[in-house]
Amino acid sequence: MAAGQLGLRGSSSNGGSNSSRPALTKLWLDEQQLSTDVLGSGATGQVVLGTYAGRPVAAKVVELADAFAATKRSLLREAEVVLQVSGECRHTCQYKGAVIKANKYASSLARVIADDGEAPSSLPLPCMLRYGAQALAALHELHEQGIVMLDLKPQNLLLDEGLDELVAADFGLSRVLSQTQHQVDESGNPQPLTPAVDLWAWACTVLHMATGSAPFANLRESQIVMHVGVSKRPPAIPGSLPEPLRQLLAKCLTVEASQRPSAKEALQAVSSRLVELLESDDTAVQQAAAYALGALAAASMGNSASIMAVPNVFKRLVALLSSSSAAVQQAAAGAIGALAAGSTHSNERLKAVPGVISKLVHF
Secondary structure, three states, X not given: XXXXXXXXXXXXXXXXXXXXXXXXXXXXXXXXXXXXXXXXXXXXXXXXXXXXXXXXXXXXXXXXXXXXXXXXXXXXXXXHHXXXXXXXXXXXXXXXXXXXXXXXXXXXHHHHXXXXXXXXXXXXXXXXXXHHHHHHHHHHHHHHOOEEOOOOOHHHEEEEOOOOOEEXXXXXXXXXXXXXXXXXXXXXXXXXXXXXXXHHHHHHHHHHHHHOOOOOOOOOHHXXXXXXXXXXXXXXXXXXXXHHHXXXXXXXXXXXXXXXXXXXXXXXXXXXXXXXXXXXXXXXXXXXXXXXXXXXXXXXXXXXXXXXXXXXXXXXXXXXHHOOOHHHHHHHHHHHHHHHOOOHHHHHHHHOOOOHHHXXXXX
């Protein structure tokens, strides 16, 4: 099926004009430019690996010829959400036209967990924290735009070819917040729609990374409602995870949605944990933590501010410039540069670290 069959072709679903609806770009891909490599699938279609302007992209392919009207409305709503966040949100896929879901993302978190089709396995803690932090950054950006994602899961978190940069994708279920919107919560009861819904999903995604399987994967939907809604039992949190992370997950999995932290608060907690890992005895963990902090800081000022709120972050990074590992030194220097570029205040805090100038010059 050619991606051009996705259609929408710049018109509203009822064939009339709508001044409040963003115009959709005509953007066509030849069938030869799409692969059978499926990155994910959902209610409205599949996301496959494709090529646009010589670069790998993730393209959503939907057959509209026999599609229900509800499917077409869902796709239009999704395109509107992606169009609204493009250019505003650093951690979400960018709108490239009616058939393009994301630019330059060739894998997904689900595939990383499944290890390219092999038996699913847990991810190392630094990877969990890095991807978890980027997912939280995406949620924070969406919530700042007044959008609740409603479908956060590993299949909807795309990764670039180096498996370093993660963005949220698939906004077919997303909603713009209003005072009148409601949805069925994790307990099976109708509740006002709030960003807290996404924090439950984020915690489940982290548990998926930690165990290799989605929470309640062996239960039917009705059993999950009984388990959570009636028995008030959220998913189990592995005892092997660090206590600060366990506490954060427990807060996000509180059945009472109003008691959950915001995405910004959760990102602050994960950033703190990444900073703590800079003092690990394992150089691989140090490198991964420093790299993750640098990538987060470089992505947005908001991320940088969350990291800078952690005590002694510069002191710990500067200490790594004396590491015996060149890779750790490079990752630490990158993180320092990204954080220092955030603001004049960040620069002043960096200069206050004893010996920082000589170490940076030597490096």
